[in-house]
Amino acid sequence: MANINDFKLLNIKCRSYFDILEHVLDKNIEPPTDIHKDRIGFYLLMLESVLNIKDISEIVNLITDKEFNQFVFNKGEEDYGVDAIHIDEEENYINFFNFKFREKYNPNKEQNLNETFLSTKLTNAIVAGDLSLLSGKTKKIAKRVIEKLNGREIWKLRLYVISNESKELNVDSMEINQLKNLYDFETIAIGLDSITESMSIRPESINSTLHIDKDSILPFSESSLSSSKSYVIRITASDLIRITCNDKSLRDDYKMEDFSPLANTKMDFNLLFDNVRGLIVKSKFNNGILETLKDEPTKFFLFNNGLTITATDIKSEDTNANKKVKITIEDFQIVNGGQSLRTIHHFNQMDEENITKYLSQCQLLLRVFKTANDSKVRNKIAQFTNSQNAISNIDLKSLNEEQLQIEQFLDTADIIYARKTGDTGINPSKNYKYKISMEKLGQIMFSIQGFPEKASNQKKQIFDKYYFQIFKSENFDLTKTPEFVKKYFEIKSIYESLNIYKVSDQKIFYILYLEYLMNGNIKEKIDLFENLLKNYRSNEEISDARKLINTRFKEELDEKISNLAEVVAN
Structure with a gap:
């Protein structure tokens, strides 16, 4: 049974996630109170734990909560009772999240059933296909959900009711069963007991x-x-x-x-x-x-x-x-x-x-x-x-000697290397600047080594087919890893500050590739890259995402660079 110390420990971890978010987004986030900071960190920690997504930026894109987006992005669109939505392409699940973060510990407090039914406001809109009342991020994600539900594949709906309260919601109650019968909703309740299990603080020895x-x-x-x-x-x-x-x-x-x-x-x-x-x-x-x-x-x-x-x-x-x-x-x-x-x-x-x-x-x-x-x-x-x-191969490789070395080396540069979910650094009292997942670092290094077109659509192969090439060959330089991580976040920050291009990891991987291939500042490389992307097969209806994994696009980019006088010799 979780106790008040578990409650306090959770708050400490939540604050760590808030601090990491500020560093990742490179901005000061100023909610009105400290409890709001803990609440923001709670969203990040729980989504990472449930979905096994270690990339903070990816998690942020899932959050629809009005208050969160108001504090973080100054865009507070109505969330209609759903705080985050995740489309699981591997298991064909649409995951909805409803969070409640309590300020004070109460051992007798149980999750509120009404919070669960608040989520049906958005569910009703999605099932009816009427998004007229929605806006911003919520509308964008809801539109993707409708496309999935109207497609040929079978999709299941799952609602996570998550809070830091001691007693979890009874998911076998009559009301929850009615919800399941009405929407084919699977409801999963997660309270403080379950959360305590996922908090990875290195334990004292057990005999x-x-x-x-x-x-x-x-x-x-x-x-x-x-x-x-x-x-x-x-x-x-x-x-x-x-x-x-x-x-x-x-x-x-x-x-x-x-x-x-x-x-x-x-x-x-x-x-x-x-x-x-x-x-x-x-x-x-x-x-x-x-x-x-x-x-x-x-x-x-x-x-x-x-x-x-x-x-x-x-x-x-x-x-x-x-x-x-x-x-x-x-x-x-x-x-x-x-x-x-x-x-x-x-x-x-x-x-x-x-x-x-x-x-x-x-x-x-x-x-x-x-x-x-x-x-x-x-x-x-x-x-x-x-x-x-x-x-998964990535979990198996997380215990390899070189991965432990990377974790320790990045720690000296104030960077958390997330080998497992819930990682908040080797030293809990340290003020870390960045957090990077194993998968993301692999993509960064693969791109810099010359394969940005493969870094996204073949990311599973990074810890299988390409693992030796990336992490164990002569191309791998442990001392460069902090620089690579910082360069990734620098490019991301500059890209987003331009406010003229749509930013994605796929694009950032290409700019990383260019950064170590040619002279010039980052903005110049972004402009060159975006111009080529815009003109590539411009007479066809093809998305940027599809262009970026096209081998011919990468070849044309290399040809463009080879014609420039300032190419850096390898």
Whole structure:
């Protein structure tokens, strides 16, 4: 259960996001009070956590909230109850967001049902196809939503009701079910409890102790001379609940025989800090795991891959005439199997009898690796044990040594390198100037290396096909990364200040390419580029976005530059 300290910690993170926004937009934002600053940061933090979008500029473009846009852009168009809209092109979801940020902590305060129904004002307009009352950003995004709904593809609607209140909205209520029946709306409520799980603050070390039969354990060492051992352990789900719960005294109680006290515990989410996936609020409990735990607990071992743990130290001691082993796991993290662990804890909390009736009969595999303080080994274990599952290449690469080096180097230049959602920098007390995601840095570097036409439409390949070329070849210079990030934001700021061209990341990637290819100031390069873009296939109805991924356009740009006298030799 989240408490007042979690509430305060959330406020601190929200203020960090507000400060980052000011740096990203290169402007002073002056809302009337500090609580308004926290509220603005809350929008950014939650959209990043739910949508797994680490680019602040991209998140800002989704926000329709009247107050937010008034404070940030001095454009306060009516939002009609929807604070943000996101079109998920991969999963075919239209995501609507309704936020409520409370100034004071109240442990008994529950999300207001009326806030949910406020969102139907905009939904009604979209379903009716009548946007006459809308304007600005809200109208622009609503128009895109209507185009999706009128198209041939199947699209689902999802409403997120998000607040920093302690008690979440009951999404199974009659009123919410009526909303679902009327609009085919899936409603997801996120309150302080769920938000607390997604706040990645590096935890203090967590230790636990196990006492198990010798035939349930398989030790492993790299050589016969090595004293450092890792273990593969068969463990009951009830014991797993104990060693991963948020009560230290229970984690150390290896003699426990009555597991009923565990019915009231929760998982210690700090154990997932090093998990490659990060803590994404939108992640669902695995229904297949829940069904197996309830219907076939004794077969769970056959159906589940188990968990992987890395630990700074593992101490073992033979006991009970060498029939059992006492194992103490020090400073450990769950690097694979986080969803299974969350689902098992969720099942435990569903009914106080589940811990003794079902989980005590359920067994699973636990791989425990001793990594000491070797972060390289620890990260490789996390990477390779996750590579067998459905997980993105960018998340897998987030633990590569070069990515950790980039994070540390950018930190010295006051730049946050967001390898996972919710990252607010290595040092929480530091005043960072910029925040850049792994994906965006990859696009920046790919563009500078000569491929701006591929940086947008082939961005998934940046962390797959082109990864070595961008981050590990002789083209990669770690010391240049702060300069590249600052140059990106400088170009973005100048582009937007001109107020004569439509600005997009695609265009900025091209200007970055030109910046390191030819002499002249940034404005001159923008004008040259925009003139060529305007005249390219001008007799055809083709959007700028399509032109920019066209190989021939890039070739014509190169030809234009080669004819100029001030081309810089490579």
